Amino acid sequence: MDLNWLRDFECLGRTLNFTRAAEERNITQSAFSRRIKALESWVGLPLVDRATYPVRLSEAGTQFLPVAKSAITDLSESRQLIRDQDRGDRQQVRFSVLHTISVHYLANRIDALEREIPQLRTRVISDSLSACCQLLLDGAVEFLLCYRHADIAPQIDEAEFARKDIMTDRLIPVAERQAAERNQWALPGQEVRDIPYLAYERSTFLGIVTEHLIGNRQLHLDMIYVDGLVEAIKRRLLAGSGVAWLPETAIRQELETGSVVAVGGSEWETPMALSVYAAPDQLDTIAKEVWARF
Structure with a gap:
């Protein structure tokens, strides 16, 4: 038994979606599926009805889910207490x-x-x-x-x-002011020259929000850098490397001094609680x- 199997199963029981659960658990979908099957082998019964869409827990899975949650909590609390x-x-x-x-x-x-x-x-x-x-x-x-x-x-x-x-924060497309003015960076960009884009890892929350915000709209961006940390992306942005969507709280001082500017209107921003x-x-x-x- 691996505690991660129980955590995987708890996540799947909550999302009822193998793809999303694998993303939340930060592993590939194939590896996630193998771990669920390993747990099913340990229990001795199928825990998931894969014949339906979306998937749903089997009768055994429904019975086992609260047991898995309780085991995770008890083990974690005991570990933390020690x-x-x-x-x-x-x-x-x-x-x-x-x-x-x-x-x-x-x-x-x-x-x-x-x-x-x-x-x-x-x-x-x-x-x-x-x-x-x-x-x-x-x-x-x-x-x-x-x-x-x-x-x-x-x-x-x-x-x-x-x-x-x-509070409410905003995710804003921004760039270092001099670089934005010199290169005329403004969304959605120009077909003749892509804007260098500093992006989040797709599995991160801000990566998911940014991709949802962009949606199917046509943007002329060249993804030159990917990172999971706001501070790392901000550092590249302040060096004039490209544009990025950053939380307003992370760049409030730079926006106030004018060293960083928005490169898109309100249609390219989104609020977050x-x-x-x-x-x-x-x-x-x-x-x-x-x-x-x-």
Whole structure:
């Protein structure tokens, strides 16, 4: 038995889609399918009815899903308790958060929270959306901070967790001002000369949002660089390497000083909610104070 098999099955039980579940688990669809089959072999019965579209869980799968979820939670909580006891930091409030939110929002917010709650001690785990969601599902963190988009299905079951929307951010197509002016970069670009494009990995949340925003519209872009981190793309952008869609919070100062400019109108932007998730009834006293202040 591999714990990842249970996590894969939980993801498939939530999405009922092999392609999307594989993307969330950050593995190829063929590898994901092999792991589901390995779990079925271990259980001894088919867990998924593959003859339907979309797929659905078999009767055995429906019975096994809550068992898998419980096992994941119990193992993760036990592991975390042992680690916390060893480090002597059981009083820490734990956050899982996307890298860019950690840098451009949470760090300042924790500064303020520490002034309001002097006994607060925190641990922040910055990772991909799928990993951050898994930490919350496993009970390894008290809070998850992530983006939500109206056209992208949530990765968290909101029947199990409470959500607060903190603010609205915007994903904006931008470029370094001098490079944009010198090269006349403006969406949708010119057929005679493609605009160099700094893109997100397709499996990342911002990559999915950007591709959905572009849709079937004709753009003259030359994808010269791909990365999963906003800060890495921003660094290339500030060097004048090309255009990219960046969260407004990540470039607010540069937009205000004029060193970075938008290269498209409002039709090329999209709003995203910055949200926090938690299970309030499972929070200790200090964590409940933090939740109340979001």
